[in-house]
Amino acid sequence: MSTTQFLLAFFILCAAGAILPFLTPQRWLTILLAAIGSLAALVVLVVSAMLLAFGAEFHVTLWPVLTLGTLTLETDPLSAFFLFVTALVFLPVSIFSGTYLTKYLTHHDVRYFSLLYHALFASIVLVLIAGDVISFLVAWELMSIASYLLVNYEFERAESSRAGYVMLAMSEGGTIAVAIAFIMIAGATGGFGFSELRSVAPTVTDALRWAIFLLSFFGFAVKAGLIPFNSWLPLAHPVAPTNVSALLSAVIVNLGIYGIVRVNLDLAPTTGAAPGLIVLVIGSLSALIGILYATIQGEMKRLLAHSTIENMGIVAAGIGAAMVFVASGHQVVGAIALIAALYHLANHSVYKALLFIGTGAVEAGTGTRDLDRLGGIIHGMPWTSAFFLIGVLSIAALPPFNGFVSEWLTLQTMLRSAVLSSTVIKTIFAICGALLALTAGLAITCFVKVFAMGFLGMSRSQAAAEAREAHVGTRTSLALLAVLCVLLGVLPTYVIPVIDRAVVPLAHESATAALVPPFFTANAQQPENLPAPFLSEFHDLGAQVGREFLPGRGLVVLHRGEERNPVVFAMSTSYMLVALAGILVLIFVAFRLLTRYRGLARAAAWDGGLRHLSPGLTYTATGFSNPVRVIFAALLHPAADEGSTEAVAVHFRTAIRREYTEVHIIDRFVVQPPITILRNLAEVARRMHVGHVNAYAAYVLLALLLVLIVGVGLL
Amino acid sequence: MANWVLKGLRTGVKSSAYPNRPDDAPGVSPGRPMGTRLKSPTAADELVARCPTQAIARENGGIAIDQGRCIHCSRCRRHVGEAAAWEPGYEWAAQTSDAATALRKLAGMFGRSLHVRFVDAGACGACMSEARQINNPYYNMHRLGFFITPSPRSADILLVAGPVSDAMRLPLRKTYDAMPTPKRVVAVGACAASGGVFGPSFAALGGAAEIIPVDVVVPGCPPPPLAILHGLLVAVERKPPSALVSAAPRPTTGSA
Numbered sequence: 001m002s003t004t005q006f007l008l009a010f011f012i013l014c015a016a017g018a019i020l021p022f023l024t025p026q027r028w029l030t031i032l033l034a035a036i037g038s039l040a041a042l043v044v045l046v047v048s049a050m051l052l053a054f055g056a057e058f059h060v061t062l063w064p065v066l067t068l069g070t071l072t073l074e075t076d077p078l079s080a081f082f083l084f085v086t087a088l089v090f091l092p093v094s095i096f097s098g099t100y101l102t103k104y105l106t107h108h109d110v111r112y113f114s115l116l117y118h119a120l121f122a123s124i125v126l127v128l129i130a131g132d133v134i135s136f137l138v139a140w141e142l143m144s145i146a147s148y149l150l151v152n153y154e155f156e157r158a159e160s161s162r163a164g165y166v167m168l169a170m171s172e173g174g175t176i177a178v179a180i181a182f183i184m185i186a187g188a189t190g191g192f193g194f195s196e197l198r199s200v201a202p203t204v205t206d207a208l209r210w211a212i213f214l215l216s217f218f219g220f221a222v223k224a225g226l227i228p229f230n231s232w233l234p235l236a237h238p239v240a241p242t243n244v245s246a247l248l249s250a251v252i253v254n255l256g257i258y259g260i261v262r263v264n265l266d267l268a269p270t271t272g273a274a275p276g277l278i279v280l281v282i283g284s285l286s287a288l289i290g291i292l293y294a295t296i297q298g299e300m301k302r303l304l305a306h307s308t309i310e311n312m313g314i315v316a317a318g319i320g321a322a323m324v325f326v327a328s329g330h331q332v333v334g335a336i337a338l339i340a341a342l343y344h345l346a347n348h349s350v351y352k353a354l355l356f357i358g359t360g361a362v363e364a365g366t367g368t369r370d371l372d373r374l375g376g377i378i379h380g381m382p383w384t385s386a387f388f389l390i391g392v393l394s395i396a397a398l399p400p401f402n403g404f405v406s407e408w409l410t411l412q413t414m415l416r417s418a419v420l421s422s423t424v425i426k427t428i429f430a431i432c433g434a435l436l437a438l439t440a441g442l443a444i445t446c447f448v449k450v451f452a453m454g455f456l457g458m459s460r461s462q463a464a465a466e467a468r469e470a471h472v473g474t475r476t477s478l479a480l481l482a483v484l485c486v487l488l489g490v491l492p493t494y495v496i497p498v499i500d501r502a503v504v505p506l507a508h509e510s511a512t513a514a515l516v517p518p519f520f521t522a523n524a525q526q527p528e529n530l531p532a533p534f535l536s537e538f539h540d541l542g543a544q545v546g547r548e549f550l551p552g553r554g555l556v557v558l559h560r561g562e563e564r565n566p567v568v569f570a571m572s573t574s575y576m577l578v579a580l581a582g583i584l585v586l587i588f589v590a591f592r593l594l595t596r597y598r599g600l601a602r603a604a605a606w607d608g609g610l611r612h613l614s615p616g617l618t619y620t621a622t623g624f625s626n627p628v629r630v631i632f633a634a635l636l637h638p639a640a641d642e643g644s645t646e647a648v649a650v651h652f653r654t655a656i657r658r659e660y661t662e663v664h665i666i667d668r669f670v671v672q673p674p675i676t677i678l679r680n681l682a683e684v685a686r687r688m689h690v691g692h693v694n695a696y697a698a699y700v701l702l703a704l705l706l707v708l709i710v711g712v713g714l715l
Numbered sequence: 716m717a718n719w720v721l722k723g724l725r726t727g728v729k730s731s732a733y734p735n736r737p738d739d740a741p742g743v744s745p746g747r748p749m750g751t752r753l754k755s756p757t758a759a760d761e762l763v764a765r766c767p768t769q770a771i772a773r774e775n776g777g778i779a780i781d782q783g784r785c786i787h788c789s790r791c792r793r794h795v796g797e798a799a800a801w802e803p804g805y806e807w808a809a810q811t812s813d814a815a816t817a818l819r820k821l822a823g824m825f826g827r828s829l830h831v832r833f834v835d836a837g838a839c840g841a842c843m844s845e846a847r848q849i850n851n852p853y854y855n856m857h858r859l860g861f862f863i864t865p866s867p868r869s870a871d872i873l874l875v876a877g878p879v880s881d882a883m884r885l886p887l888r889k890t891y892d893a894m895p896t897p898k899r900v901v902a903v904g905a906c907a908a909s910g911g912v913f914g915p916s917f918a919a920l921g922g923a924a925e926i927i928p929v930d931v932v933v934p935g936c937p938p939p940p941l942a943i944l945h946g947l948l949v950a951v952e953r954k955p956p957s958a959l960v961s962a963a964p965r966p967t968t969g970s971a
Contacts, residue, residue: 606868606893609886 003058003075006047010125013040017118021111029110033117034098034473040121041094044087051080053498058129065134069192072131078266079128081502082258085346086124088484089250089353092477096357097243099473100364104153104241113153113241120146120247127255133182133192137175140255144171147252151240163235170232174222178259181215184208185268194267201268209268213275216263224256226286226316228670230309234293237305238369242360245301249308249356250349257315257345264323265338265506273324273425280320284432286313287439289665292635295446295628296662298621300359300369303450304352307395310439311348315341317432318410321417322507324429330419331509336559337413338503339496339511344406346499347394347488351403354391354481358384361470361478362454366463371450371621376459380467385455387478394485396447397440400573400580402488405557407440412559412569445628453621460615490577492557512553519554520547534566542575629660638662730855733941734954744805744939748791750963751800752777758797765790768905768912771799777963782807783908786936802961808901808933808946809959811924827860829951832870832894836887837880837919841937842904846874848940849947861947867893872950873927874943878906878919884926891927899950902929903943905936908959912936932959 017036021029050056062071075083097117101110123146126139148171152164185197185204204212222229233253237245260279264270290310297303318341325334361384363369366377378385394401397408414433417426459465470478488495497512504510517530519538538544543556558570607613629636638660648654663672688699731738748771753759759773770784771791778791778799791799835843849856850863864870867890879887891900902923905911910921923929933946948954 601896603892604889606866607889609889611885 003047003050003056004060006043006050007058007073007125007129010040010043010047011122013043014118014122017121018115021114026105026110029105029114030098030101033101033110033114034094037094037097037117037121038091040118041087041091044083044125045091048080048084048087051075052077052084052501059131062135068134069132069196071135072193073126073129073135074131074194075129076505077502078261078506079258081342081346081499082128082254083125085254085349086128086251088346089247089349090121092357092480093243093246093250093353095477095480096246096360096474099471100241100243100360103364108153113150116146116150116153120150124251124255128258131194133186133194133197137179137182140175140178143252143255144168144175147171147244147248150244151236151248153241153244154239157239160239163232163239167232167236170222170229174219174229177215177219177222181212181219181263184212184215197267204268206271209271210275212268213264213270216268217260217275217279220256220259220263221282221316222256223253224260224312224316225253225309226256226282226312227289227309228666230286230290231664231667231671233305233309234302234664237308238299238301242301242356242363245304246353246356246360249304250353253308253312254345254349257312257319257341260316261319261338261506265319265326269326270323271327273327273420273422276320276323276325276327277425277428278320279323280317280432281428283313283316283318283320284435284439286310286316288313288435288442291439291442291446292628292632293662293664295442295449295625296636298371300362300371300450300454301356303371303446304355304359307443307446308348308352310443311344311352311395314407314410314436314439315345315348317341317436318344318413321410321413321429324420324425325413325416326507328420331507332511332514333413333416333419335500335503335507335509335511336409336416336515338507339499339515340406340409340413342499342502343488343492343495344403344410346495347402347406347485350481350484350488351391351394354387354478354485355395357474357477357481358388358391361474362388362467364474365467365470366461368461368463371453373461374454374459374464375457375461375615375618376455377464377467378455380465381469383475384470384478387475387482388455389451390482390485392447392451394489396444398444399571400486400489400577402485405489405492405573407436408571409557411436411440416559416568442628445625449621449624453619453624458613458615458618460618460620490573492573493555494552496557497553514559515557516553517543517556517558517560519543519556520550520552530560534560543572545575635665636662637665637668729853730858731853731941733944734859734948738805738941743941744803745787745935746801746803747782747785747787747807747935748780748799748961749802750774750777750779750961751797752963753797755797758794761796762791762794762799765794774963779960779962781909781960782809782934783932783959784905784911785934786905786912805939805941806945806954807935807938807942807957808931808949808954810931810949810956811929811959828862829860829871829947830862830864830869831856831872831874831947832864832867832890833874834876834883834887834890836875836877836883836907836923837913838877838904838906842876842906845937845940846876846903846943849943854940854944856944856947859944859948867891868895870894871898872947873898873900874903874947875900875907875923875927875929876903878910878913878921879923879925880919884920887923888926899930900927901931901933901943901946901950903933903946904938905934908932908934931956934959 013036017033017040020036021032024032051058059074060072062073064070101113104110104113120143123139123142127136127143130136130139148164148168151167152160154160185201186192218229225233237248240248264275270276287310290306290308290313294303294306294310297306318337322334322337322341325331325337359369361381362374362377365381365384366374368374390401394403397403411433414429414436417429420426420429493516496515500510500512538556543554546555555574556570556572559568560566561568610617629638641659641661643657731740731743753776759778762778763771763773767788767790768784768786770781772779772781780799792801833846848854856862867873873891873894875887877883900923902908906913907923910919913919913921915921920926931946931950933942935942938946945954949956
């Protein structure tokens with residue numbers, strides 16, 4: 001079957017998923033959604049694999065639209081990569097939805113959900129395969145509206161409606177900016193096809209180029225959740241159904257990144273370092289601010305939403321670095337940076353989907369998402385906890401899991417700024433690298449908190465103590481994602497060449513040779529671009545281990561420098577996994593040997609000699625993250641509200657209650673001031689409305705007079 | 716002051732020389748009664764009656780002192796008639812004969828790095844006040860390789876003071892259980908050794924040995940800092956122990 005037939009099958013499946021629920025009995029609804037959704041995801045997986053790995057082509061010309069040119073659908077490796085990531089998330093999320101949605105069966109219309117779900121999937125795929133501006137914008141709007149309706153699924157709740165409204169408003173603002181940017185590029189030519197835009201882009205003036213960059217970057221940044229347009233994420237995620245939250249964080253924000261890459265590296269590549277630096281700085285700040293607010297959150301979904309801002313910041317920083325490198329003529333380093341960014345994007349999608357589904361499982365098992373009320377649920381939900389742990393280790397960027405590989409690559413490319421000539425740019429890179437390193441450190445604090453406070457220790461509520469293991473469907477989707485986390489982590493040398501295919505058209509250079517040296521295929525006789533002494537040295541280290549039974553180029557990620565500095569950076573999570581497993585076995589054996597002839601005393605953990613250790617005495621999530629809250633108090637600027645409800649007399653209080661509320665730094669400095677100004681203006685304008693009919697008649701008369709005067713003056 | 720280094724050098728070492736040389740500085744010990752031979756046959760009865768803690772027992776021809784009960788009230792020393800003999804020293808720590816001791820031996824294992832966990836099991840505060848002194852520059856326990864630790868998980872020696880009140884019963888037991896073997900227990904003061912003036916009562920057990928195995932007893936009410944140091948040294952077998960009951964000296968044949 002050709003790719004066209006496959007994609008047609010996909011759209012037919014989506015249509016079936018949207019329509020069939022209206023013809024099926026209630027009890028089959030969720031199963032139907034899970035079946036059709038995962039089947040559609042499988043089809044997209046196959047298509048994108050064909051496009052990405054086997055070099056298949058896809059190009060369909062649809063009907064022409066009056067004055068706007070012909071609608072076309074086409075893919076390139078970049079869109080194939082995003083398609084693959086999208087389908088990779090949709091598959092487990094669809095499986096999870098099959099069990100998750102049963103809770104809505106009694107008081108919500110799941111048929112409506114199914115319609116929107118498949119419409120969303122279809123519109124996302126359409127965004128990614130759109131070959132011209134019109135179909136892109138139409139699909140983009142469809143996607144925005146479908147995602148808004150899904151977030152607002154529990155529309156009877158006020159906070160859902162409010163969050164959905166904020167999300168829609170911001171998204172539409174972004175779309176307008178993007179549309180203007182597209183029209184600016186298209187203004188130079190008559191057509192709206194991407195290929196026409198590409199050909200005309202090199203001829204546009206610098207001022208126009210800047211306008212296009214700023215409008216498209218900030219327009220797409222709204223979807224990507226970068227600062228200063230991040231406000232919708234922490235609002236929308238907690239109120240959306242959990243499978244929709246997973247899609248928001250793991251798929252929809254990716255589309256923002258897709259837009260940024262598509263416009264600023266493909267259609268109208270930026271020139272000069274400044275645009276790239278803007279993306280880099282915004283990305284790094286998003287990362288830091290995102291993780292800072294994630295660390296102090298106690299509600300799991302809101303925490304994950306802030307963490308999405310962080311991860312998108314890391315991706316944007318990688319893209320910004322790639323833009324700078326490519327624009328300054330360092331194509332290979334640019335390609336490495338872009339690979340790092342796209343790799344991180346894929347990793348983030350996988351582990352964030354895992355964490356959201358895990359959160360959904362925890363909520364289903366305990367009825368709460370508040371870390372301060374959870375604790376000890378590993379006893380009730382061992383499988384969910386194990387999979388969640390893998391997700392946590394991945395997002396905390398610990399080797400050998402996937403987050404480590406991409407964050408490590410991103411940080412390494414920051415250090416590669418040494419190849420640039422300008423000191424100012426190098427300084428900016430150094431500062432952004434430091435911000436990203438701080439982010440990585442805080443991410444560990446944040447996710448140690450999530451796992452330790454949520455899953456370990458003593459249960460802080462009755463619900464947590466009685467946690468029930470998740471449904472087998474949920475566990476299947478979690479297992480799928482956990483396996484992906486491990487595979488993406490331990491097999492980077494197989495992932496990088498695939499992403500490289502998507503990167504080559506943008507960076508104009510392949511980075512496979514620069515990142516994955518052919519230790520498996522090269523030998524001392526035929527060095528394949530590797531100097532013989534270099535090769536033999538690495539053979540001594542064991543870089544060729546596994547060549548007999550493994551395909552591919554090798555298992556070591558290594559960037560080779562010049563003569564003086566042969567290895568710029570190198571690591572291998574594959575061998576690390578083997579070594580870690582070996583160390584684990586060694587520790588176990590040593591432990592058994594040492595305790596063989598000795599008695600093993602088992603005593604209760606030291607609790608300070610308490611008569612009875614109660615959950616109220618143990619560390620809470622709030623307590624765990626409080627040092628971060630104190631250290632960054634200047635940035636977080638918490639407003640303390642001290643009150644006392646228990647008092648014997650005025651000056652004899654028996655209990656003091658102190659509450660801290662943080663208004664997000666972006667809300668405080670970027671969102672609130674314009675709102676305040678508008679409110680004040682409205683307050684001034686309100687004075688006109690005195691409530692007397694005579695006054696309004698006077699206004700009409702005055703307006704008429706004004707019009708007449710102006711009209712006479714003009715004539 | 717900027718010249719504190721100079722001042723320190725001028726002052727020189729002021730720490731106690733114990734255990735290398737005996738410390739004879741005035742006031743390092745209140746002293747304690749010893750077993751005494753008495754001439755008058757009624758004197759022993761009078762002394763037994765005068766003792767508020769039943770530390771004095773009649774022995775043929777004199778009295779014996781159970782140091783674990785004595786609180787140095789000096790009533791036996793200030794007796795108008797024949798008084799008890801008074802010993803000015805401070806090496807008072809005695810070993811108890813506990814069957815489990817062999818298993819918990821510390822000697823040689825952590826020669827110069829012993830971590831001590833101090834538990835106040837209902838003490839009046841005097842023992843704590845004295846025990847705190849071994850951490851000061853004069854007695855300076857660190858020069859002997861003893862360190863205070865806040866967690867029993869890293870402690871080798873458990874220092875207990877107080878008669879083990881009901882409230883402290885479980886915490887003391889838990890502390891002992893939380894300590895890794897090999898470990899030793901040093902009971903400080905008359906209360907921890909025997910219940911002291913509190914004795915076994917409705918609110919106290921009457922000694923640490925009632926719930927955990929005690930290896931070394933440091934008598935005194937409170938024992939002076941040097942006696943506590945001696946107790947620690949006895950616990951790790953760096954000093955010979957003294958006897959818990961000081962019997963009356965045997966009559967030397969010929970002189971009597």
